[in-house]
Amino acid sequence: MGILEDKSNARLFYKYLSKVYDRVNRFTWTEEMRAEALSWLEFGDDPKVLDVGCGTGFATEGLLEHADDVHGLDQSVHQMEKAFEKFGKHDRVNFYRGDAERLPFRDDTFDVVWSSGSIEYWPNPVEGLRELRRVAKPGGQVLVVGPDYPHNPVLQRVADAIMLFYDEDGADRMFEAAGYEEFEHHIQRASPQSPRAITTVARIPEE
Numbered sequence: 001m002g003i004l005e006d007k008s009n010a011r012l013f014y015k016y017l018s019k020v021y022d023r024v025n026r027f028t029w030t031e032e033m034r035a036e037a038l039s040w041l042e043f044g045d046d047p048k049v050l051d052v053g054c055g056t057g058f059a060t061e062g063l064l065e066h067a068d069d070v071h072g073l074d075q076s077v078h079q080m081e082k083a084f085e086k087f088g089k090h091d092r093v094n095f096y097r098g099d100a101e102r103l104p105f106r107d108d109t110f111d112v113v114w115s116s117g118s119i120e121y122w123p124n125p126v127e128g129l130r131e132l133r134r135v136a137k138p139g140g141q142v143l144v145v146g147p148d149y150p151h152n153p154v155l156q157r158v159a160d161a162i163m164l165f166y167d168e169d170g171a172d173r174m175f176e177a178a179g180y181e182e183f184e185h186h187i188q189r190a191s192p193q194s195p196r197a198i199t200t201v202a203r204i205p206e207e
């Protein structure tokens with residue numbers, strides 16, 4: 001398990017990274033990648049949307065282009081303070097401080113559940129994916145962006161020491177273990193030199 005797959009280490013890491021997150025993150029996770037991921041979702045009329053690991057609100061901003069009823073949850077108050085500066089604390093978005101692996105919502109609450117760049121920090125990603133599935137409505141969608149596993153063996157060793165990286169087989173195993181039946185993966189990257197993201201879009205069966 002990588003050093004950041006520990007909730008208190010990840011919180012400490014984001015206490016400092018939050019100061020520069022919006023400036024540095026744009027090299028690997030761009031507005032174009034966000035727009036492409038959003039295009040794989042069906043929002044329908046008046047959707048209720050959850051952003052798990054919303055951080056400074058980069059993806060939340062994209063979700064607000066498709067929905068008025070948007071909820072964001074993160075375990076780092078430092079990250080969320082940056083989001084409050086953008087959207088207000090109790091205004092356009094309902095924010096919660098909480099844990100992806102224990103979501104404070106009832107079953108079948110959201111039409112779309114989104115989580116970008118957060119699963120790699122969860123000590124038990126299958127439990128987190130189960131939670132995302134639990135709070136999504138039947139017929140709804142869950143979208144998860146994570147870091148694709150590098151091909152180079154040296155980079156693999158570095159990646160494994162830091163946090164969770166996974167390829168399509170790893171994603172299949174996690175999503176199946178969490179009870180998902182219908183899903184597809186997309187590889188995304190900012191430029192040919194950038195690290196790849198693996199984005200999974202899952203459909204929750206109608207009851």
Ligand SMILES: C[S@@+](CC[C@H](N)C(=O)[O-])C[C@H]1O[C@@H](n2cnc3c(N)ncnc32)[C@H](O)[C@@H]1O
Pocket residue numbers: 007010011014025029052053054055056057058059073074075076079098099100101115116117118121122
């Ligand atoms: C790379 S940032 C992604 C932020 C945002 N989703 C985006 O697309 O830019 C990862 C976020 O996940 C949050 N996070 C990590 N582990 C978490 C957990 N167990 N529960 C909730 N949030 C978590 C971190 O605090 C951080 O804000």
